[in-house]
Amino acid sequence: MSNVYHDPAEAPQPYKEPTPLPDDIPKVPEVGATSAPLKSAAFFIGDYCKEYNEDFMLCKAENRDPGHCLKEGRRVTRCAIDLISKMRENCGQVFQDHWQCLEKNNHEYYLCRQPERALNKCMFEKLGLTKTIPGTPPGKTPIHEVRNPIYTSVQR
């Protein structure tokens, strides 16, 4: 009886935090993008926020206590919020086209290459960010740049 599941959508009053963080910790808003825009922006977040993400992962590797990596976590959140705002401002329509295509195709990248090419072009021109897939073998073209892939939505 004491640990009942409450659906937050049916709460009669807003949640009152019983143990809020102390005031000396800076308040950073959470990222408000849902899964499809985040998946669309994923490689660009990796390019733009590389140092902060690596700092956070190294900090977590030292100690997985949630209180240990708050500062690095705040930096990661701020960087992601910054990039998503810039993407919406500069490449808003192409970005929206790509994540709407992903949403209709089970969030599979290989089914949305055309909007992805437009987004990559716009991101490179406006913000100088490129999508690189880490771990591609040195001689091969990355799968997102292959012009006639084997695996498409319709079997060849």
Added chain:
Amino acid sequence: MPVPWEALIPFGLLVTMFGTGGTLLNASKRAQNQGKPPRYHLDAWENMMMERDKRLTGHPRAQRDEPIAPEGFETSSVWYTEKVSYHYK
């Protein structure tokens, strides 16, 4: 020469029934997913992201691309583990 058209009636019925059944099922799945095809092969990560989408927008398939989360999002996941006695404070 008389053509045995009566034989085509059960054929027509089967085609119609299968077609209607399939179309209605597809329409029902799309209606549950806000007009989009349903998601498949969902693993634990995707389920976690869809639950986060539900906390952000109210529906697991609804998307938003605002950079900042709405008010109350930061603490909305804690409802799941809250003790009932807090309501009676």
